[in-house]
């Protein structure tokens with residue numbers, strides 16, 4: 150007679166928690182996932198995110214299939230090209246014959262990645278308990294997403310007749326220390342700005358960014374629907390498996406410190422935790438060999454990014470295009486930036502680590518968190534009249550029912 154089944158409890162029904170739960174349930178485990186929110190993806194409200202395809206040679210969707218997860222359960226729109234907007238408003242086109250990234254939607258609609266993973270978990274027999282508050286001590290996997298704030302992003306979702314498109318925008322005024330972006334998928338657009346320096350009156354950054362796009366992409370015919378956003382939590386943890394508990398996804402700080410492309414690490418870490426529980430490689434070892442090198446490289450990249458402004462961004466954009474010209478492919482440049490090098494390891498060891506703040510979490514874990522940096526003098530500007538107009542249009546929409554799912558107070 151086999152041993153009685155011991156239930157595994159997972160805290161958080163987002164990407165990392167659902168990936169882990171599905172694999173465990175498929176292997177015959179009894180799995181319960183608890184989420185404080187009413188649904189998976191409810192933290193997001195229909196915003197688009199980029200699923201990167203450059204941190205590994207293997208296409209991420211193939212990797213998912215190899216793990217027994219079905220990427221056909223959610224909508225993913227592949228891109229080979231982006232508009233790269235330089236800080237001086239020049240627009241160039243990094244391009245690759247390979248799928249460089251895919252755009253997925255986050256939220257509670259059927260075609261989102263959150264719901265696609267939820268369906269698979271339910272099919273595998275996972276019991277999901279929404280609006281359920283549990284203690285971390287009672288759970289084996291902690292997959293609760295970001296807790297602290299290292300950076301924030303604000304966006305506006307709108308209707309548009311513009312064709313499918315992605316712009317990646319390096320501009321230290323519109324997106325302090327980071328980047329802004331435009332994504333259009335099948336008649337719905339998102340303009341978003343990421344703030345890696347803490348600001349007062351943050352909405353002016355979104356209004357000014359939208360005004361920029363209205364000017365430079367006049368065919369956008371933007372009709373605002375709602376405003377969205379969220380925060381990112383970037384930590385290096387002393388240990389990823391503590392007292393038999395597995396810290397996965399952003400709950401374990403597994404994020405890209407440079408640009409915030411955390412989805413791939415979230416799913417991967419959930420899978421690695423499940424594999425350990427099923428008798429595979431030790432999670433601590435697996436994270437250290439398969440994910441942490443990328444995370445550390447991204448700390449070094451973040452350290453460098455924090456030290457430059459538009460001049461540095463311009464130099465990077467030019468280097469990227471020069472590299473593309475030489476190779477006939479824009480992706481290897483980004484692959485190199487993300488996958489690390491000896492000098493980036495040196496930067497991490499000598500400066501990068503120092504940039505992080507030592508903290509002990511409520512549950513007694515030691516982490517080094519990327520602090521949300523203070524604003525700089527150059528961040529204190531007043532909105533242009535065009536940005537004021539953008540803000541007024543949004544106010545009208547908001548009063549007639551447009552929702553905001555993330556605010557400065559969160």
Ligand SMILES: Cc1cc2nc3c(=O)[nH]c(=O)nc-3n(C[C@H](O)[C@H](O)[C@H](O)COP(=O)(O)OP(=O)(O)OC[C@H]3O[C@@H](n4cnc5c(N)ncnc54)[C@H](O)[C@@H]3O)c2cc1C
Pocket residue numbers: 160161162163164165166183184185186188189190191192196197198199200201281282283292293294295302303378379380381397398399400404409410411412413415
């Ligand atoms: C605005 C924005 C844009 C982004 N864009 C990109 C992008 O383009 N590409 C990319 O790769 N990444 C992007 N990211 C990062 C990406 O969203 C995260 O890295 C990823 O979702 C992390 O997955 P996770 O499983 O750790 O957390 P989540 O997917 O957020 O899941 C965490 C779950 O835990 C639940 N939870 C929280 N607290 C508790 C609790 N106490 N008990 C129970 N449940 C709890 C939450 O409700 C949520 O359902 C973006 C993030 C933001 C905010």
